[in-house]
Amino acid sequence: MRAITMHEFGGPEVLKLEEVPDPEPRRAEVLIDVTRAGINYADIHVRENTYLSPVEMPYIPGNEVVGTTPDGKRVIALTQGGGYAEKVAVRRALHWEIPDSVSDQQAVPLALQGNTAWHTLFTVARISEGEKVLVPAAAGGVGSLAVQLAAQVGATVIAMASTEEKRQLALGLGASAVVDSSTEEGLTERIKDAAGGPVHAALEMTGGTTLHQTVAALAPRGRLAVYGFAGGDLTDVPVHTLLQNSISVAGFWLPHLYAAERGTLLARSTKGLFAAVSNGTLRVIDGGTYPLADAAEAHRALASRSVTGKVSLDTCK
Structure with a gap:
C-alpha cells in the first residue's frame, strides 16, 4: 500500500x-x-x-x-x-x-477534533447554560466545532482568532464576541472587555504568555481546560493566581479516553456529534x-x- x-x-x-x-x-x-x-x-x-x-x-x-x-x-x-x-x-x-x-x-x-472539542467543553470544563466561555483558535478544526457546541448549550462564547476573516467566521458559527489573538499585548483586558467581565471557563492550546493571560481572564472558581501547546512554550501555570481565584486547571489528551469504559464515553460523544451534523446544528x-x-x-x-x-x-x- x-x-x-x-x-x-x-x-x-x-x-x-x-x-x-x-x-x-x-x-x-x-x-x-x-x-x-x-x-x-x-x-x-x-x-x-x-x-x-x-x-x-x-x-x-x-x-x-x-x-x-x-x-x-x-x-x-x-x-x-x-x-x-x-x-x-x-x-x-x-x-x-x-x-x-x-x-x-x-x-x-469528528473522531479526533470533534471529540476533543466535546470533551474539553463538557467533560473537563463542564460548561453550562449562561456561562461565559473562551474558545481559542476559533476558526480552526477544534475551535470551530467548540464554538458551535458551546453556543448550542446556551453558553456565551468569546472567540479568539488571528484575522478579521476568522473572527467573522467565528461570529457566524455562534460566538457572541470575538478577540484579536494576533498580538498578546493586553490580551487579558481585551478578553474581559469582549466578555463584559471575567469568563467562567476557557479552553487553551497555545501555551506561554497566552496561557498566563487566559488564566488571568478567568473569574473566581473559573475552569481552564488545556489541550495543546501550539506555541511550543510549556510554561509553568501561575500558582499564585490559581490560589488567589480558586481556579481549576486540567489538562486533556484524548487518548486517555480510548480505554475509558471500553470506549463508551467516546461512543456517546461521537453519536452526539453525528446527530448534530445530521440535523444541521453542527457545521x-x-x-x-x-x-x-x-x-x-x-x-x-x-x-x-x-x-x-x-x-x-x-x-x-
Missing part, C-alpha cells in the same frame, strides 16, 4: 510517500480501507519530536481516518499513528459507523483536502495558520 512514512524528525520534507506492507490487524482490531486521513496539529508535534509520547522510526503519522471496513461499512476511527496510508488497523472499540446523512468530508474531523468547515502525496504541503498550510477548519488527505489521489 501507499503511505506517508517518516524516517527522521524534522520539517515537512521528512514526510515521504512510500510503498509499505499492508498492516496486519491483531485480534481486537479491524483493517480499514482509508478514504480520508485527518491532519491535526498533533501530527506537527510528532514530526518535530515534541509530541506527548515518543514514536519510533520508521513511523506513519495520522490519528484519525474515514474509511470502509471489510464488510463495507463507512466508518470514522481513531488510530495511534498509521493514518496517512491507504489501509490502517484500528481497535474495534475506536471506530464508529457513519450515518448516511453525513458525508466523508463532514465526518473526517464542519472544510480547510482543504490534499492528495496523499502532498502531505508535506498540507503540513505547511496548517503550520502557517492560514487555513480555517479541517485539513485532510485524500488517500485515493
Whole structure:
C-alpha cells in the first residue's frame, strides 16, 4: 500500500510517500480501507519530536481516518499513528459507523477534533447554560466545532482568532464576541472587555504568555481546560493566581479516553456529534483536502495558520 512514512524528525520534507506492507490487524482490531486521513496539529508535534509520547522510526503519522471496513461499512476511527496510508488497523472499540446523512468530508474531523472539542467543553470544563466561555483558535478544526457546541448549550462564547476573516467566521458559527489573538499585548483586558467581565471557563492550546493571560481572564472558581501547546512554550501555570481565584486547571489528551469504559464515553460523544451534523446544528468547515502525496504541503498550510477548519488527505489521489 501507499503511505506517508517518516524516517527522521524534522520539517515537512521528512514526510515521504512510500510503498509499505499492508498492516496486519491483531485480534481486537479491524483493517480499514482509508478514504480520508485527518491532519491535526498533533501530527506537527510528532514530526518535530515534541509530541506527548515518543514514536519510533520508521513511523506513519495520522490519528484519525474515514474509511470502509471489510464488510463495507463507512466508518470514522481513531488510530495511534498509521493514518496517512491507504489501509490502517484500528481497535474495534475506536471506530464508529457513519450515518448516511453525513458525508466523508463532514465526518473526517469528528473522531479526533470533534471529540476533543466535546470533551474539553463538557467533560473537563463542564460548561453550562449562561456561562461565559473562551474558545481559542476559533476558526480552526477544534475551535470551530467548540464554538458551535458551546453556543448550542446556551453558553456565551468569546472567540479568539488571528484575522478579521476568522473572527467573522467565528461570529457566524455562534460566538457572541470575538478577540484579536494576533498580538498578546493586553490580551487579558481585551478578553474581559469582549466578555463584559471575567469568563467562567476557557479552553487553551497555545501555551506561554497566552496561557498566563487566559488564566488571568478567568473569574473566581473559573475552569481552564488545556489541550495543546501550539506555541511550543510549556510554561509553568501561575500558582499564585490559581490560589488567589480558586481556579481549576486540567489538562486533556484524548487518548486517555480510548480505554475509558471500553470506549463508551467516546461512543456517546461521537453519536452526539453525528446527530448534530445530521440535523444541521453542527457545521464542519472544510480547510482543504490534499492528495496523499502532498502531505508535506498540507503540513505547511496548517503550520502557517492560514487555513480555517479541517485539513485532510485524500488517500485515493
